[in-house]
Amino acid sequence: MNVTVRKFDAVIVGAGGAGLRAAIQLSEAGLKTAVLTKVFPTRSHTVAAQGGVAASLGNSEEDHWHWHMYDTVKGSDWLGDQDAIEFMCRKANECVIELEHYGMPFDRLDNGRIYQRPFGGHMSNFGEKPVRRSCAAADRTGHAMLHAMYQRNVKANTQFFVEWMALDLIRDAEGEVLGVTAMEMETGEIYAFHAKATIFATGGSGRIYYSSTNAFINTGDGVGMAARAGSPLEDMEFWQFHPTGVAGAGVLITEGVRGEGGILRNSQGERFMERYAPNAKDLASRDVVSRAMVTEINEGRGCGPNKDYVLLDITHLPPETIMKRLPGIHEIAVQFAGVDALKEPIPVVPTCHYQMGGIPTNYHGQVVVPGKRTQNEIVPGFYAAGECACASVHGANRLGTNSLLDLLVFGKSAGETAVEELKKTPKAHKELPADAFERTLERLNRLETQKGGANVHETRLAMQRTMQKHAGVFRFNDLLKEGVQKILDVQKDVQQTEIKDKSKVFNTARLEALELDNLIEVAVATMVSAEARKESRGAHVRDDAPDTPERPNGRDDANWLKHTLWYKENNRLEYKSVTLRPLTVETIALKKRAY
Amino acid sequence: MMTTRTLQFKIYRYDPDKDQKPYMQDVAVEVDSTDRKLLDALVKLKAVDDSIAFRRSCREGVCGSDALNINGRNGLACLTDLASFPDDKPIVLRPLPGLPIVRDLIVDMTQFFKQYHSIKPYLVNNDPPPERERLQSPEDREELNGLYECILCACCSTSCPSFWWNPDKFVGPAGLLAAYRFIADTRDQATNERLDNLEDPYRLFRCHTIMNCVDVCPKGLNPTKAIGKIKDMMVKRAI
Numbered sequence: 001m002n003v004t005v006r007k008f009d010a011v012i013v014g015a016g017g018a019g020l021r022a023a024i025q026l027s028e029a030g031l032k033t034a035v036l037t038k039v040f041p042t043r044s045h046t047v048a049a050q051g052g053v054a055a056s057l058g059n060s061e062e063d064h065w066h067w068h069m070y071d072t073v074k075g076s077d078w079l080g081d082q083d084a085i086e087f088m089c090r091k092a093n094e095c096v097i098e099l100e101h102y103g104m105p106f107d108r109l110d111n112g113r114i115y116q117r118p119f120g121g122h123m124s125n126f127g128e129k130p131v132r133r134s135c136a137a138a139d140r141t142g143h144a145m146l147h148a149m150y151q152r153n154v155k156a157n158t159q160f161f162v163e164w165m166a167l168d169l170i171r172d173a174e175g176e177v178l179g180v181t182a183m184e185m186e187t188g189e190i191y192a193f194h195a196k197a198t199i200f201a202t203g204g205s206g207r208i209y210y211s212s213t214n215a216f217i218n219t220g221d222g223v224g225m226a227a228r229a230g231s232p233l234e235d236m237e238f239w240q241f242h243p244t245g246v247a248g249a250g251v252l253i254t255e256g257v258r259g260e261g262g263i264l265r266n267s268q269g270e271r272f273m274e275r276y277a278p279n280a281k282d283l284a285s286r287d288v289v290s291r292a293m294v295t296e297i298n299e300g301r302g303c304g305p306n307k308d309y310v311l312l313d314i315t316h317l318p319p320e321t322i323m324k325r326l327p328g329i330h331e332i333a334v335q336f337a338g339v340d341a342l343k344e345p346i347p348v349v350p351t352c353h354y355q356m357g358g359i360p361t362n363y364h365g366q367v368v369v370p371g372k373r374t375q376n377e378i379v380p381g382f383y384a385a386g387e388c389a390c391a392s393v394h395g396a397n398r399l400g401t402n403s404l405l406d407l408l409v410f411g412k413s414a415g416e417t418a419v420e421e422l423k424k425t426p427k428a429h430k431e432l433p434a435d436a437f438e439r440t441l442e443r444l445n446r447l448e449t450q451k452g453g454a455n456v457h458e459t460r461l462a463m464q465r466t467m468q469k470h471a472g473v474f475r476f477n478d479l480l481k482e483g484v485q486k487i488l489d490v491q492k493d494v495q496q497t498e499i500k501d502k503s504k505v506f507n508t509a510r511l512e513a514l515e516l517d518n519l520i521e522v523a524v525a526t527m528v529s530a531e532a533r534k535e536s537r538g539a540h541v542r543d544d545a546p547d548t549p550e551r552p553n554g555r556d557d558a559n560w561l562k563h564t565l566w567y568k569e570n571n572r573l574e575y576k577s578v579t580l581r582p583l584t585v586e587t588i589a590l591k592k593r594a595y
Numbered sequence: 596m597m598t599t600r601t602l603q604f605k606i607y608r609y610d611p612d613k614d615q616k617p618y619m620q621d622v623a624v625e626v627d628s629t630d631r632k633l634l635d636a637l638v639k640l641k642a643v644d645d646s647i648a649f650r651r652s653c654r655e656g657v658c659g660s661d662a663l664n665i666n667g668r669n670g671l672a673c674l675t676d677l678a679s680f681p682d683d684k685p686i687v688l689r690p691l692p693g694l695p696i697v698r699d700l701i702v703d704m705t706q707f708f709k710q711y712h713s714i715k716p717y718l719v720n721n722d723p724p725p726e727r728e729r730l731q732s733p734e735d736r737e738e739l740n741g742l743y744e745c746i747l748c749a750c751c752s753t754s755c756p757s758f759w760w761n762p763d764k765f766v767g768p769a770g771l772l773a774a775y776r777f778i779a780d781t782r783d784q785a786t787n788e789r790l791d792n793l794e795d796p797y798r799l800f801r802c803h804t805i806m807n808c809v810d811v812c813p814k815g816l817n818p819t820k821a822i823g824k825i826k827d828m829m830v831k832r833a834i
């Protein structure tokens with residue numbers, strides 16, 4: 001197989017929010033940049049984000065980045081790195097204002113400023129009461145944002161490679177990253193993008209679970225590529241289950257619905273969140289709400305013929321509010337739940353939504369790994385931002401609206417850092433190693449020649465069911481142990497998937513098989529990391545680490561206040577300490593998390 | 596007990612790597628009550644025959660990937676209810692009309708995006724950016740509703756006869772909707788240039804208000820109305 005090499009200053013893999021934000025930085029700096037994406041940029045899953053993006057603009061009431069920082073640290077159950085969190089919260093206003101200047105059609109207040117709504121876990125005055133911090137464009141914030149950023153890139157003349165799938169990372173013997181291999185989908189041809197800076201912005205991997213709010217294309221490609229190239233993955237046991245996925249369909253109903261006054265009810269019509277989070281109620285943090293819902297269902301207070309969902313009720317809200325602020329939700333309820341939300345409540349269940357972990361980076365967007373001198377040594381030439389990266393600002397649980405913020409702030413800072421590095425040390429492209437394409441060609445070759453192998457669809461389904469059952473909202477020691485064995489068995493099947501279609505032209509069977517190679521890395525990393533973490537923290541709650549007076553919420557800071565690092569080789573686990581010291585303010589001290 | 600149902604399809608197939616010419620393939624697929632949408636059925640079909648090629652991503656009608664010609668009408672597979680199909684007739688699936696075909700249900704969208712790009716789809720404001728947001732009243736912001744929500748699925752442009760005849764010269768409904776989205780934005784300062792850009796016998800004026808675009812838009816948008824407003828502005832500007 002022939003590999004054509006193309007040279008660029010920088011290659012960005014992914015044209016969702018993070019990739020597009022980084023691309024603006026590089027294109028406007030005049031660097032020769034290639035942006036690869038599996039789908040046309042505006043089809044990236046950022047387009048589906050609904051509720052908003054966090055920034056303490058204080059347009060409706062007093063707010064402060066320091067309060068936002070406090071909420072984010074608390075939301076993360078203290079697993080987030082406080083330097084990165086301070087950085088993100090301080091940069092929020094600037095990044096959101098920039099978007100407005102790009103033309104993003106935010107909703108407006110009467111005084112012409114950006115409209116803001118309350119969201120779970122976002123409070124004023126260090127956790128006192130909910131604050132309006134989420135900047136929104138109706139319930140289509142992601143769509144408005146992604147299109148505005150794509151448009152800005154059109155203006156900046158960014159060079160896109162649309163429907164090109166990156167396959168593997170190219171690294172040399174010193175560990176330096178020199179680009180990626182990729183397939184042009186339309187022709188099936190293989191190329192190498194040889195670059196001085198490689199930025200991963202490939203988004204989430206929510207398709208490892210059976211029930212997910214994520215798009216089909218969210219297959220963890222960047223994470224899988226990094227793992228295969230020897231990079232560790234950080235905190236992969238932490239997955240956010242969003243409380244309100246449409247029962248049966250998985251499609252998301254934004255938390256903004258509860259921000260606008262929506263209420264969760266059980267089969268007795270009771271507003272049950274009052275029992276679990278007396279203060280924040282329906283606007284408690286997502287892990288808290290999801291667990292409360294599962295508890296209600298497990299205790300027999302679920303709704304419907306199988307008592308397996310709860311209801312999200314907005315029938316008490318004025319219809320004008322719903323149609324003005326939540327028009328997309330009204331549409332989704334009709335389409336996917338078959339209900340008119342103005343008149344009937346929407347059946348919802350906790351649904352896999354967001355990966356808190358990912359490729360470890362610092363707050364400059366540079367990928368870091370433990371080295372001889374420090375636990376965060378920079379991998380030369382390698383950057384990551386957005387959901388595929390772990391900065392780590394979300395720790396054990398992400399707050400709603402902090403992800404769109406994360407991709408803005410770290411997309412930008414990865415871009416800025418890459419520009420600085422390229423300007424600081426102007427140099428020729430480092431030579432590609434002799435084995436640069438080996439991993440890719442081996443994978444393609446195997447797929448081409450595999451006989452009597454496993455069916456891609458069934459193998460993926462087996463993985464998704466295993467993850468759903470063994471690493472869900474609540475985790476059990478015995479199920480996790482069994483889960484590790486099961487997922488390793490599925491991995492064996494993934495190593496011998498077989499496709500019938502061998503065409504070169506837009507071969508989606510081949511693409512799905514290649515995606516499954518990435519999904520399985522994420523799934524194994526998740527299961528192995530989860531089995532090993534013997535405490536409850538944030539979204540990771542296990543039966544053998546219950547809430548006790550010595551260990552509130554089952555959290556064990558003495559032994560487990562540390563980041564997991566999973567390596568593909570032998571499923572090895574290492575740990576590194578959490579950065580508790582912020583950049584300028586005092587550490588937000590450990591305490592019990594309650595809402 | 597889960598109720599199942601067998602759906603009959605006639606699907607346009609063409610793989611330039613092996614087929615001399617396109618053909619219609621008859622296939623059946625069994626769906627159950629958890630399969631609500633056409634896309635669910637297509638995914639089931641692909642599990643059996645991995646060679647059938649179509650685009651899809653978000654499966655909730657916001658990414659615009661899975662636009663198809665379904666029983667002669669353009670629409671998104673992920674928003675088309677299986678329940679809407681009668682039992683006694685096969686479901687006929689074709690690629691979007693008027694664009695070159697890459698393979699099976701996948702069309703080459705180059706021309707469509709070229710037209711979108713031709714209207715300069717970005718905000719133009721040459722004042723130095725203020726420290727804070729540019730102000731916009733809720734009423735002015737309202738003007739963008741029905742315009743900014745476009746998902747670029749191309750259902751509209753590829754159902755428009757004027758676009759079929761002149762895809763290289765007529766901007767098409769999607770591109771014109773986007774043009775008006777910027778004209779209507781109080782923050783944009785390029786209205787005149789935008790009108791100049793469309794002042795041409797083809798780019799704008801090939802719209803003969805056939806309204807297929809309005810009919811098929813899966814987001815319920817109205818490009819014809821936007822086009823009408825641009826035409827009005829042209830007229831006003833001329834006098």
Ligand SMILES: Cc1cc2nc3c(=O)[nH]c(=O)nc-3n(C[C@H](O)[C@H](O)[C@H](O)COP(=O)(O)OP(=O)(O)OC[C@H]3O[C@@H](n4cnc5c(N)ncnc54)[C@H](O)[C@@H]3O)c2cc1C
Nearest residue numbers: 014015016017018038046051052166203386387401403404
């Ligand atoms: C339904 C939903 C609603 C949400 N709502 C909110 C919200 O209101 N607020 C909030 O803060 N967060 C929200 N989130 C989370 C947030 O939207 C995502 O975390 C975020 O958009 C991810 O952005 P990204 O740029 O990292 O990735 P994506 O937008 O997913 O983009 C990934 C990009 O990578 C490309 N790519 C992937 N693999 C490859 C490959 N191998 N080769 C080439 N290209 C590749 C894709 O084509 C795509 O362009 C929501 C998430 C979902 C699912």
